[in-house]
Ligand code: ATP
């Protein structure tokens with residue numbers, strides 16, 4: 441997308457720029473030689489050679505060199521020498537083409553406003569090549585976010601969320617938000633966090649499952665929700681968070697789970713496509729090459745998975761697929777993204793539609809890790825109640841949910857899709873905590 445103000449091919453150049461900045465680093469090009477601009481950002485480095493000083497200034501889009509000449513402006517020159525690394529300034533100057541400098545231009549400084557002086561020493565370096573350990577980075581996440589690699593992950597996350605909303609809206613999904621505090625401990629399965637709600641017990645919801653299904657009886661037909669969920673997962677793994685974000689969809693009038701899978705694969709490709717279009721710089725920073733998977737994604741049935749796994753490990757039909765199983769399976773496949781379909785009914789939650797001993801359910805896998813689970817659901821009230829009783833569930837706890845099935849509920853299905861999980865796989869991050877701003881896990885509740 442080109443800038444509406446100038447000829448630069450950059451999307452960061454907003455027509456409503458702030459008073460303290462007219463251009464980002466990437467909005468300026470050597471062709472702007474002689475133009476006056478106002479830039480702003482963090483002082484990454486200062487080199488003072490006596491009569492001339494160079495500031496490397498960093499903003500969201502990149503870096504630039506600001507050149508100050510003592511003779512021309514002794515006052516500003518003095519101020520520059522008092523700047524500390526990572527201080528924040530806004531500077532006015534003239535662009536000057538210079539092939540020897542990064543970007544092919546430098547800014548000849550004319551005015552400078554010091555907006556904030558950074559204290560010393562910094563808790564961690566921003567540009568230092570030395571490896572900072574992950575805990576230190578998370579403890580100082582704001583400084584960590586100034587690093588190119590960390591920032592790249594969140595710029596790509598931003599693209600992902602926009603692409604997901606675009607795709608879903610184009611396909612007729614209505615954006616909704618369901619409660620995150622609930623009286624019942626939702627669908628079971630994972631542990632939930634209990635909270636004190638004015639003296640009564642309430643729970644943080646582990647997914648929008650029950651609400652999005654209830655909405656299928658409302659006539660909205662196709663809904664999506666992008667929100668956060670809370671799971672008191674006991675285990676401390678590189679792929680689980682206690683607070684995570686997800687894209688959830690639910691759609692009515694489906695024939696079977698295939699209708700849902702088409703949305704799941706379409707959504708994934710729409711996200712990847714948009715990242716390829718908009719984030720080539722970030723992908724380069726992260727050293728990641730992404731290929732757009734071809735559609736439709738391969739579908740491999742649970743029975744086929746069992747056959748493959750039994751050659752390699754002790755695995756019984758009906759067992760759930762854990763990390764070891766998923767990794768082993770991935771080793772046997774020559775594609776990265778695939779669906780596992782037709783799970784044993786017992787391996788899936790109570791609301792999954794049965795097809796004999798199978799569930800009309802699927803997992804979407806990316807290089808051996810589940811990024812999404814979905815299914816056709818039971819829409820028949822009697823069938824749902826009898827399934828819940830069969831599993832020993834107390835139907836009284838699900839009164840509101842079940843009521844939605846009494847007065848006209850169309851066949852429906854949907855999926856939950858882990859935002860951090862997709863990013864982790866797409867960007868080859870080894871720890872899911874890299875993909876969320878402020879991770880919550882068993883040991884970490886701050887910052
Ligand atoms: P897993 O078996 O991998 O723990 P799950 O089957 O319990 O996941 P679902 O209930 O199917 O997870 O949730 C839908 C999606 O939400 C998952 O496919 C995954 O992408 C994401 N997800 C679930 N739990 C977590 C978590 N603790 N942290 C991050 N993402 C999660």
Ligand code: MG
Nearest residue numbers: 803810812813
């Ligand atoms: Mg799952």
